[in-house]
Amino acid sequence: MNRTTVALLAALEAFIVVAIGIAIALVPLTLLWAVQFGFSVDWLVFWRAAVDIWLLGHGTDLTVTLDPVTIARTGLLEAGAPFTVSLAPLGIGLITVLLGARTGGRAAESGLWVTGVVSSVATVLVLSAAVTLSASNGTVSPSLVGGIVAPAVVYLIGLAVGLIGARIRRGAVVGGRLGNRLADMGDRVGDRSLGIIASSLRGGAIVASGITGVAAVVVAAMLLLSFGTVIGLYESSGVGVTGGIAVTIAQLAYLPNLVVWCAAWLLGPGFAIGVGTSVSPAATLLGPVPGIPVLGAIPTGDLPFGFLGLIVPVLIGFLGAAAVRPAVVRAAGGAGLVAALGLTAVGIAVVAGVLMGLLALVAGGAIGPARLQEVGPDALAVFLATLATTGVSALVGMASGRYGPDAG
Known part of the structure; x- marks a missing residue:
């Protein structure tokens, strides 16, 4: 394919990605408009809501300003001042990443990946700017800069994943001049150091994936x-069948957030649903919780054996270290093996801690005024807890094996 064809196809795929992301919220909201409201409300209200949800899913903050009538009806007196909604439904962003990875893989196969990346990202930037401007109104106003840039950044992450995956399948992650420079740098660093770094990255990814998988x-x-x-919360909400479908789709979009919250619970720090609240293995302290059906799964009161959840990251840290230990032994070549194993264990804990901390960072935010401005896990606490629990178990995993010539 020539450069123009690659650019056009990449732009078309980017347009489809944006359309799918907005349609996830727009389709059920349109059904709600037709069935529940009987076409009596301006459809643009639902368009703006769908765009707001899509932007929020990509990390764009929304500023909400409620009018006095709405405040009086809901009884949210603390919502008189504008407040921020920043709790991103990670499921929407995840779809963009997955679709972006597909586009990145195709761009790599075409041989003109730079053209494909530039064309697709530029398309997302233009579309994001257009929909962000269309969604702004007196009640909900998305951040203009965030609305334009954030979706493109998330999509770029997906493109990078697709490009790297395609190059790995070809046997060359980085080519050209950059690849040559990295190869020269690798020669200067040495196989031993490269083996420690690679094993740390791989082991840390295994640990983070394992904890997240168990949390799911x-x-x-x-x-x-x-x-x-x-089910009781569904019935008491009184949203009807169509509204129930919309609520269910919204909860599915937030399901990855719940998985990360559970991972934070397994690690120890837990998570909050409002200022001054805590849900952790040690104790559960909650105030008034929004009547969202899925939140009915949150445990209430103290769990007598809640501390047993801490065994999960410890065990996974041990297994992650044991999985990469043979590679470290081969890279060390018998010289300074103990030091190499120790450094790799520390590297695994750091990588796992950074990954879990980043997940906790993007899985939290604000969902309402006043006390609801703090929802989700504390990223720093999750990082430190991961570092502590998996660091010790990774050291044990690295120490569990032979040290002779046939070690590993």
């Missing part, structure tokens, strides 16, 4: 065990 299983189990409470 725990969330699924809690939803099943709290099925009656969740």
Whole structure:
């Protein structure tokens, strides 16, 4: 394919990605407009809401200013001043990343990946600017800069994942002059140091993935065990069938957030649903909780065996270190093996801590006025907890093996 064709195809795929992201919220909201409201409300209200949800899912903050009538109806007297909504539904951003990875892979296969990346990112920037301007109104106003830049950044992450994945499948992650320079740098650093760095990255990724995977299983189990409470919250909401579908889709978009919250719980710090609240293995301290059905799965009161959740990151840290230990042994070549194993264990803990801290950072935010400005886990606390729990277990994992010539 020539350069023009690649640019046009990349722009078309970027347009489809934006359209799909907005449609996830717009389709159920349009059904709500038709069935629940009988076309009596201006459809642009639902368009703006869908765009706001899409922008929020990509990390754009929304400024909400409620009118006196709405404040009086809801009883939210503390909402008299403008407040920020920043709790991003990670499911929407995740879809953009996955679709961006597909575009990045195709761009790499075409041989003109620079053209594809520039064209697709420019398209997302233009579309983001257009929809952000269309969504701004007196009640909800998305950040203009964030609305334009944030979706493009998230999409660029997906493109990078696709490009790197395609190059790995080809056997060359980085080519050209940059690849030659990195190869020269690798020669100067040495195979031993490169082996430690690579094993630290791989082990840290294994640990973070393992903790998140177990958290996903725990969330699924809690939803099943709290099925009656969740259904009761649905029934008491009075949103109807169409509204229930919209609420369910919104909860699915926030499901990755719940998984990260659960991972923070397993690590120890837990998470908050409002200022002064805490949900952790040690204790659960909650104030008034929004009547969102999925929140019915949150455990209430103290859990007698809640501390057993801390075993999960410890065990996964051990397994992650044990998985990469043979590679470290081969890279060390018998010289300074103990030091190499220790450095790799520390590297695994740091990488896992950074990854979990970043997940906690993007999974938290604000969902309302006053006390609801703090929702989700504390990123720094999650980082430190991951560093502590997986650091010790990774050291044990690295120490569990032979040290002779046949070590590993």
